[in-house]
Amino acid sequence: MSRIGKLPVSLPQGVSVSVDNNVVKVKGPKGELCQKVDPDMEVSVEGGVLTVKRPTDQPRHRAMHGLYRALIHNMVVGVSEGFQTSQELVGVGYRVEAAGQLLKFSLGYSHDIYLQLPDEVTAEVPQVKKGANPILILKSSDKQLLGMVAAKIRSLRKPEPYKGKGIKFTGEVLRRKAGKTAAAK
Numbered sequence: 001m002s003r004i005g006k007l008p009v010s011l012p013q014g015v016s017v018s019v020d021n022n023v024v025k026v027k028g029p030k031g032e033l034c035q036k037v038d039p040d041m042e043v044s045v046e047g048g049v050l051t052v053k054r055p056t057d058q059p060r061h062r063a064m065h066g067l068y069r070a071l072i073h074n075m076v077v078g079v080s081e082g083f084q085t086s087q088e089l090v091g092v093g094y095r096v097e098a099a100g101q102l103l104k105f106s107l108g109y110s111h112d113i114y115l116q117l118p119d120e121v122t123a124e125v126p127q128v129k130k131g132a133n134p135i136l137i138l139k140s141s142d143k144q145l146l147g148m149v150a151a152k153i154r155s156l157r158k159p160e161p162y163k164g165k166g167i168k169f170t171g172e173v174l175r176r177k178a179g180k181t182a183a184a185k
Contacts (some may be wrong), residue, residue: 003060003066003067004019004065004066004069004070005052005054005066005068006049006065007067007069008049008050009049009050009051009052009069009076010048010049010050010079010146011045011048011049011050011071011076012028012029012146013077014029014080014115015026015027015028015052015076015079015080017038017045017076018070019043019045021045022035022036022038022039022041023035023036024037024043024072024075025077025162026072026076026078027073027079028076028078028079028080028141029079029080030078030079030080030081030141031078031079031120031141032079032080033075033078033079033141033142035068035071035072035075037068037072038068040054040055040061040062040064041053041054041061041064041065041068042054042055042130043068043075050072050076050151051146052065052068052069052072052132053065054128060156071174074143074144077140077143078140078142078143079141082139082140082141083139083140083141083142083143083146084137084138084139085137085138085146085147085150085169086135086136086137086169087135087136087138087150087153087154087167087168087169087170088133088134088135088136088139088167088168088169088170088172089105089107089134089135089136089167090159090164090165090166090167090168091157091165091166092108093106093108094106094107094108094133094134094157094165095134096125096134096136098124098125098136100116101115101116101117101118101119101121101123102115102116103115103116103117103123103153105153105156105157107156107157107167108157108165113156115152115153115156117149118145118149119177120140120141120142120145121138121139121140121142121145121146121149122139122140123137123138123139124136124137124138124139125137133167135170136153138153139149150169153167154166154167154168154169159172159174161174161175161176161177162176162177
């Protein structure tokens with residue numbers, strides 16, 4: 001049996017789950033999320049605990065068992081606590097400004113880059129002391145959407161391997177390369 005799929009999902013206080021026509025809807029204080037589940041999987045809610053069961057031991061069913069349990073668990077955590085990711089802009093003159101759902105990036109190009117965030121994602125740019133790298137914090141109840149937005153922002157200026165300039169996740173360790181060496185005599 002799947003080690004992830006067989007784990008029950010405990011529902012915290014204030015979170016309700018409804019299953020209707022293979023669609024799982026999770027409501028909580030931070031919002032509402034829904035996920036379509038494969039018709040072969042059986043999702044049941046009993047006494048504040050959600051379980052996902054599979055019909056057979058076929059490789060396809062085993063793969064979906066853990067997948068759907070993980071997706072539902074992420075939905076429960078998202079509507080109760082929410083998810084957050086932070087990114088750091090490393091480079092001289094690299095800046096970000098947040099005005100509602102619109103982000104304005106200055107990343108060393110000849111022009112500024114504007115990015116419209118989805119309604120489910122919120123952004124904040126805390127003030128940092130002079131000389132420190134700007135930080136962008138993204139928050140959402142939808143983990144998948146948050147990851148896609150963070151990946152899109154990172155793709156605007158990926159960190160380069162020589163000086164490490166670019167947009168990176170806070171705490172991310174980059175593989176650095178040695179630069180050119182002096183010519184041998």
